[in-house]
Amino acid sequence: MLEKICFWRDRLTIIYHSIGAAILIPMMLLITADVVMRYIFSRPLLGSQDAVQTMTGMSIVFGLAYTAVVKGHTKVDAVTSHLPEKSKLILQGITDILSFGLLSLITWQSVVYAKEAFESSYVTSALFIPFYPFILVTTIGLLLFCFVTLTDFIVTVKGAVGK
Amino acid sequence: MTPPEVGLIGIGVMLILLFSGIPIAFAMAIVGFVGFAYLQGWDNALFQIRTVPFSTFFMSYTMTCIPMFVLMGELAFHSGISEELYETVNDWLGHLPGGLAMATIGACSGFAAVCGSSTATAATMGSVALPEMRRYGYSKRLATATVAAGGTLGILIPPSVLMIIYGVMTETSISKLFIAGFIPGILQAGFYILTIYIICAQNPALGPRGPKTSWSKKISSLSATWPVIILFGTVMGGLYFGVFTPTEAGGAAAFASFCIALGRRKLTWKGLVSSLFSTVQIAAFLFFIVMGATLLSYFLAVTRLPDMLANFITQLGLNRYAMMAIIIAMYLVLGCFMEGLSIMLVTIPFFLPLILSLGYDLIWFGIIIVRIVEIGLITPPVGINVFVIKGVAKDTSMYTIFRGIIPFLISDIIHVSLLLFFPQIALMLTRLMM
Numbered sequence: 261m262l263e264k265i266c267f268w269r270d271r272l273t274i275i276y277h278s279i280g281a282a283i284l285i286p287m288m289l290l291i292t293a294d295v296v297m298r299y300i301f302s303r304p305l306l307g308s309q310d311a312v313q314t315m316t317g318m319s320i321v322f323g324l325a326y327t328a329v330v331k332g333h334t335k336v337d338a339v340t341s342h343l344p345e346k347s348k349l350i351l352q353g354i355t356d357i358l359s360f361g362l363l364s365l366i367t368w369q370s371v372v373y374a375k376e377a378f379e380s381s382y383v384t385s386a387l388f389i390p391f392y393p394f395i396l397v398t399t400i401g402l403l404l405f406c407f408v409t410l411t412d413f414i415v416t417v418k419g420a421v422g423k
Numbered sequence: 424m425t426p427p428e429v430g431l432i433g434i435g436v437m438l439i440l441l442f443s444g445i446p447i448a449f450a451m452a453i454v455g456f457v458g459f460a461y462l463q464g465w466d467n468a469l470f471q472i473r474t475v476p477f478s479t480f481f482m483s484y485t486m487t488c489i490p491m492f493v494l495m496g497e498l499a500f501h502s503g504i505s506e507e508l509y510e511t512v513n514d515w516l517g518h519l520p521g522g523l524a525m526a527t528i529g530a531c532s533g534f535a536a537v538c539g540s541s542t543a544t545a546a547t548m549g550s551v552a553l554p555e556m557r558r559y560g561y562s563k564r565l566a567t568a569t570v571a572a573g574g575t576l577g578i579l580i581p582p583s584v585l586m587i588i589y590g591v592m593t594e595t596s597i598s599k600l601f602i603a604g605f606i607p608g609i610l611q612a613g614f615y616i617l618t619i620y621i622i623c624a625q626n627p628a629l630g631p632r633g634p635k636t637s638w639s640k641k642i643s644s645l646s647a648t649w650p651v652i653i654l655f656g657t658v659m660g661g662l663y664f665g666v667f668t669p670t671e672a673g674g675a676a677a678f679a680s681f682c683i684a685l686g687r688r689k690l691t692w693k694g695l696v697s698s699l700f701s702t703v704q705i706a707a708f709l710f711f712i713v714m715g716a717t718l719l720s721y722f723l724a725v726t727r728l729p730d731m732l733a734n735f736i737t738q739l740g741l742n743r744y745a746m747m748a749i750i751i752a753m754y755l756v757l758g759c760f761m762e763g764l765s766i767m768l769v770t771i772p773f774f775l776p777l778i779l780s781l782g783y784d785l786i787w788f789g790i791i792i793v794r795i796v797e798i799g800l801i802t803p804p805v806g807i808n809v810f811v812i813k814g815v816a817k818d819t820s821m822y823t824i825f826r827g828i829i830p831f832l833i834s835d836i837i838h839v840s841l842l843l844f845f846p847q848i849a850l851m852l853t854r855l856m857m
Binding site: 277278280281282284285287288289290291292294295299309312313314316317319320321322323324326327330332333334335336337338339340348351352354355358359362365366369370372373391394395398402 | 440441442443444445446447448449452453456469472473474476477480481482483484486487490491494666667670671673674675677678681696699700702703704705706707708710711712760761762764765804
């Protein structure tokens with residue numbers, strides 16, 4: 261059961277990550293087009309800064325979960341790498357649950373923030389695009405990240421119990 | 424408990440968390456959040472974690488250059504630039520004693536000019552240069568140490584991801600940081616080449632001469648350097664002459680890298696997907712770590728610990744050079760146990776008020792920090808570049824690689840001393856900027 265959940269979790273994170281990766285191409289083209297329009301035609305693209313910031317943010321939040329799946333979030337393992345396997349798993353379980361706790365709080369607050377942004381009509385500075393859809397996108401990215409840390413915790417506990 | 428006491432406990436807890444193997448971003452964020460909640464109340468702490476992630480991911484225009492510079496390097500890697508660079512420098516230097524090792528340093532410098540990461544430079548050049556040096560009978564010690572040390576050039580020669588993060592944290596100009604890293608980077612490469620020359624002059628068996636190349640082949644091999652010249656010229660020229668912001672330079676250079684890769688017919692669909700995937704992965708980890716550092720810095724600010732540290736050290740009455748020596752010594756020690764980015768993110772909020780009160784230039788300090796962090800990449804026990812090279816050269820022991828690195832470390836100490844006593848080495852180009 262757990263293996264199946266992890267399999268579908270990994271699939272989902274890859275889909276998310278692919279969306280984040282695909283965003284980079286229009287972002288690169290937009291920045292280049294803005295530079296060309298400004299220097300050659302003296303007509304910079306209105307709101308390109310807003311758009312680039314938004315695209316960067318989307319790309320990042322879509323990539324957070326898969327980065328966690330492939331253990332891409334850097335850690336210091338100078339001490340833990342020398343510990344016996346069982347101690348290592350116990351320590352990892354503690355750090356997994358701490359990470360999950362923090363991420364749950366951040367995700368919950370992200371929902372609250374989206375609601376606030378919706379009610380108070382926060383918008384971007386140049387294009388006046390509402391913020392709340394992007395905060396919701398952030399929430400979705402964080403939710404998946406949360407799920408990855410939770411499943412990691414369960415896998416770790418299962419591994420420690422089995423030892 | 425007073426706020427500074429809470430700050431000290433927070434730092435202690437963070438170090439415990441860091442060494443317990445939790446991702447660095449989480450260690451900083453947890454301590455930042457809990458500490459802030461203790462001092463400023465639960466509601467204020469919740470407000471921080473409500474707004475900081477979104478503002479880090481979506482509202483920092485300066486940081487938008489990170490994915491673009493990473494993408495440029497990834498595309499350059501997939502278009503085979505590293506192999507051709509190595510062959511070119513090899514044609515010019517390969518016939519000298521230790522020439523292949525010198526060529527490795529030259530190629531590392533060239534690749535560093537299109538890549539902002541030291542580990543990526545070490546991994547890339549390791550896979551290209553190590554088999555070649557083996558083929559010509561180079562000692563394992565010299566060959567592996569050369570690539571590990573040469574790889575560190577990745578974060579000093581611009582563009583550099585570490586400099587971008589430093590620029591964001593200290594609100595200094597990223598363009599100026601990039602320009603300031605250029606001469607020290609070239610000088611470091613020169614020092615490494617000199618080190619190899621001295622090693623091989625004493626014991627030529629360590630790095631036998633390669634075959635001689637005719638002048639016509641040498642000249643024609645230079646054609647392989649044009650992609651690097653175009654990419655580096657786009658970034659540095661654009662920044663130096665004030666044509667681009669760092670984000671625009673990154674975007675334009677990523678686009679140029681994409682066109683070069685397509686034009687050379689080296690970029691496969693798999694290579695493009697891999698470049699985009701790696702870019703998002705690296706950017707996600709970097710942005711998340713900056714989010715953690717931001718939460719930590721808010722907590723430290725309310726503890727007033729950084730200001731107290733600055734006042735305390737100032738009252739010691741030491742001169743500014745002695746204080747800088749203490750700071751550098753601390754960084755060197757930390758570099759033995761922690762990865763460079765985390766050292767920078769944890770320590771900058773502490774040292775910034777001190778550096779400002781001592782009257783040091785923040786651009787110059789940025790170069791010094793990046794340089795010291797580079798040294799941490801090759802010092803035991805946590806020399807990340809050494810681990811990377813060990814991954815490529817599986818039959819070489821860590822001990823052998825670390826032993827080979829000693830002469831490069833001596834060269835590093837001389838190089839850092841020069842930068843310390845002659846700040847103009849780093850700053851002269853920035854003073855001429857438009």
